[in-house]
């Protein structure tokens with residue numbers, strides 16, 4: 001048997017791209033001028049078994065790899081790595097459309113809660129939903145994001161808020177991952193809020209979760225990530241520290257909902273070596289400098305600012321201080337119902353004066369780093385063959401259109417999973 005022939009059969013050459021942005025050679029941290037972006041012209045991507053074999057001039061790759069299956073692009077296309085959305089809550093039941101209307105009409109958080117709304121409504125609806133319903137919802141939302149170019153999606157639990165209900169959510173996310181071409185990366189957010197029906201203080205709830213739920217997460221391989229919401233309305237820094245200590249001992253990665261309305265969360269994130277601190281709308285220069293000096297990735301969630309009508313994460317200051325900035329959608333039924341990463345990243349760019357390079361790194365390899373994934377977010381040898389094509393001759397058109405310009409094709413693991421042209 002000739003192994004070389006077999007491997008040749010798995011080679012695919014896609015191109016020629018008018019412009020290809022491999023997102024290579026860029027710093028993992030700090031500000032990036034657009035002049036540092038590499039833009040390859042008349043380029044091709046050669047894939048092998050779902051990974052990138054090589055990137056280069058289309059004609060040269062075609063001559064060198066005569067056995068490759070050619071996927072010839074007609075017209076002008078710009079290619080980018082598949083987007084990574086490192087923070088979502090797309091496993092949920094129900095809708096909070098009525099809350100949204102009430103909030104915009106001036107009702108307070110308490111008035112909305114009294115009318116049966118708020119996060120507890122989502123908890124109730126999610127608990128009511130069967131595992132099959134949750135899986136269906138996750139897959140539907142994930143496939144929409146995939147069509148818009150997002151090939152890796154983090155998904156949190158956190159609307160179950162009991163051991164059994166959190167397990168239902170995380171098992172649903174694990175099963176949903178088998179039914180979508182997007183990669184779903186799960187996170188346990190049992191520490192989203194103290195459940196109304198828990199009989200005891202926050203410390204007792206967190207102790208119960210860490211001692212009884214964490215071991216099952218390991219046994220069933222349900223997640224390698226633990227998240228907590230540090231906020232006046234959720235958990236305090238002192239309540240969370242023993243919880244994170246336990247998570248660290250059990251070798252979970254830590255991520256934090258930090259500094260959304262008040263500071264404190266990002267300090268705990270840095271102290272525990274969290275992979276990311278997300279939100280940061282309330283961060284001051286002190287928190288920004290602390291994050292910039294650390295290995296913790298600062299994640300902006302413009303979808304929450306747009307959903308709540310609040311200020312944006314100080315992304316410009318974070319980059320100028322030397323921090324690593326990821327941008328995620330926070331897609332959730334309460335504060336961030338839109339769930340359109342490209343639109344939100346483009347809008348953050350205009351408000352925070354970010355270069356296109358900074359926005360694009362924030363939704364590609366810097367977002368992958370926030371999930372501790374080093375195999376995606378760039379187009380280079382050995383990386384996953386995850387990429388999107390936009391029907392244009394100029395990559396600046398993509399963010400200029402503020403998200404209304406969607407990819408015409410999306411490839412995941414070397415397979416074409418979305419094609420607007422429908423003439424492969």
Ligand SMILES: [Zn+2]
Nearest residue numbers: 087089257330
């Ligand atoms: Zn969130």
